[in-house]
Amino acid sequence: MAEVRQRKTPAAATEKQETDSSTTADVQAAEPEWSWSDYGSWPLSVRWAPAYVALIGVFIVVYYVTYVGDPGLDMSSTESCIATFNYTFRINAARHQAEQLSTHSWELGTAGEAIEELVDPQKTVFGRDPFPNDKIPSQGLHLDQALIWLYQKIRTTDQTLFDDDFAVSDPAALGAEENLLNEAPRYINGAISHRSEVAELWSDAVSMVPPFLAYYGVAMNDMNMIRTAFRQIQLYRDVLSINRGPKKGLWKHIVGPSELADEGCWSTGNGWAAYGMVRTRATISAWRPSSEVMTEEVKKLDQWVGEILDGAIETDDDESGLLRNYLGDDSWFGETSGTSLLTATAYRMAVLKPEVFGQQKYLSWADHKREAVIERVDDDGFAKPAVDPLKHSSRKPTESSPEGESFLLMMGAAWRDCVCAGVCPPPA
Numbered sequence: 281m282a283e284v285r286q287r288k289t290p291a292a293a294t295e296k297q298e299t300d301s302s303t304t305a306d307v308q309a310a311e312p313e314w315s316w317s318d319y320g321s322w323p324l325s326v327r328w329a330p331a332y333v334a335l336i337g338v339f340i341v342v343y344y345v346t347y348v349g350d351p352g353l354d355m356s357s358t359e360s361c362i363a364t365f366n367y368t369f370r371i372n373a374a375r376h377q378a379e380q381l382s383t384h385s386w387e388l389g390t391a392g393e394a395i396e397e398l399v400d401p402q403k404t405v406f407g408r409d410p411f412p413n414d415k416i417p418s419q420g421l422h423l424d425q426a427l428i429w430l431y432q433k434i435r436t437t438d439q440t441l442f443d444d445d446f447a448v449s450d451p452a453a454l455g456a457e458e459n460l461l462n463e464a465p466r467y468i469n470g471a472i473s474h475r476s477e478v479a480e481l482w483s484d485a486v487s488m489v490p491p492f493l494a495y496y497g498v499a500m501n502d503m504n505m506i507r508t509a510f511r512q513i514q515l516y517r518d519v520l521s522i523n524r525g526p527k528k529g530l531w532k533h534i535v536g537p538s539e540l541a542d543e544g545c546w547s548t549g550n551g552w553a554a555y556g557m558v559r560t561r562a563t564i565s566a567w568r569p570s571s572e573v574m575t576e577e578v579k580k581l582d583q584w585v586g587e588i589l590d591g592a593i594e595t596d597d598d599e600s601g602l603l604r605n606y607l608g609d610d611s612w613f614g615e616t617s618g619t620s621l622l623t624a625t626a627y628r629m630a631v632l633k634p635e636v637f638g639q640q641k642y643l644s645w646a647d648h649k650r651e652a653v654i655e656r657v658d659d660d661g662f663a664k665p666a667v668d669p670l671k672h673s674s675r676k677p678t679e680s681s682p683e684g685e686s687f688l689l690m691m692g693a694a695w696r697d698c699v700c701a702g703v704c705p706p707p708a
């Protein structure tokens with residue numbers, strides 16, 4: 281009795297004023313007379329006890345939500361978490377910049393993917409059920425904002441979805457092409473060239489080609505196409521990955537016969553490779569038929585993404601907190617584009633394979649890189665300094681990188697999905 285009366289005070293005080301006065305009187309009068317076996321004889325304070333307990337519960341929850349966690353964040357479901365998530369930077373401004381600035385094929389494809397991840401995450405390969413009934417999701421009545429935007433930018437009347445004299449793989453960032461599989465030059469090991477003029481491998485191509493081939497394979501119910509996606513990654517890695525020394529695990533940027541060859545570990549290029557592998561991996565593991573027969577391939581992809589992340593962590597020594605434009609080369613400035621994309625990679629892997637990538641080593645690294653990038657996002661949504669995306673070896677950073685803005689969206693969406701999956705800690 282005493283306990284019940286004591287506990288009711290903090291929470292019940294305001295709401296139960298009316299019952300309070302009568303209760304106190306009742307209890308004193310009724311105390312000697314009531315018995316447990318006769319409900320009718322119970323004083324009101326005893327009858328009300330469960331309500332007090334419930335009120336205290338409500339009070340604790342309200343207190344926690346108000347004073348402890350992010351006040352706006354509603355973690356009661358994935359959807360409510362996504363809807364109430366605070367990205368802590370001007371992500372809508374960044375989205376606007378990505379839409380305005382993107383003109384090249386790969387920029388459009390990357391912006392489309394980034395907007396989809398931001399706005400319609402359940403339809404991407406990172407959603408909870410990307411392939412309902414083993415099929416790609418249909419548009420239905422709700423048209424994706426990313427697709428509406430992209431449809432205005434592409435053509436469907438030629439060999440490629442976009443006019444590009446230079447590259448074969450970049451237009452593939454936008455979608456399916458016969459051109460890619462049958463007409464593009466091949467490197468000596470069979471890897472599809474990034475360029476149309478010469479057989480040349482760029483780490484960039486891993487974000488353009490394999491994720492698309494894998495998704496196309498699901499759409500066409502074609503397991504061979506999905507295997508081709510994996511095989512292409514493997515061929516690229518065979519040529520570009522560095523397997524010893526201080527840059528172990530990182531990928532060279534460009535190997536081939538032209539003057540563009542670049543043995544350095546371009547930060548953005550490593551991001552392209554890693555994030556392309558993550559998207560391919562997520563596609564394979566989300567589609568039931570491929571997940572059943574490609575467990576070894578998924579394991580390898582996890583390992584290969586891990587090699588790049590480990591290499592980035594190992595060479596992460598610039599005082600800006602950003603990754604250098606060329607990883608492991610201390611003559612280079614820290615910049616936001618590669619840092620954002622590799623951070624997005626770490627958050628995605630944390631959800632896909634928490635046993636490994638949910639560890640502090642990766643999570644707190646990703647949080648630090650994210651904070652270093654977000655500190656440098658201005659009121660117009662620009663992250664800078666960013667490498668000049670058209671001149672990766674320029675010592676002069678840019679203030680407005682189209683792909684850099686898309687990477688920012690990908691980082692924001694990947695962080696949000698990691699928090700909402702309960703793997704990353706909620707923002708303080």
Ligand SMILES: *[C@@H]1O[C@H](CO)[C@@H](O)[C@H](O)[C@H]1NC(C)=O
Nearest residue numbers: 351352366367368369707708
């Ligand atoms: C989002 O987080 C930032 C930084 O923690 C904070 O300054 C801002 O007020 C928050 N916005 C909202 C709408 O809660």
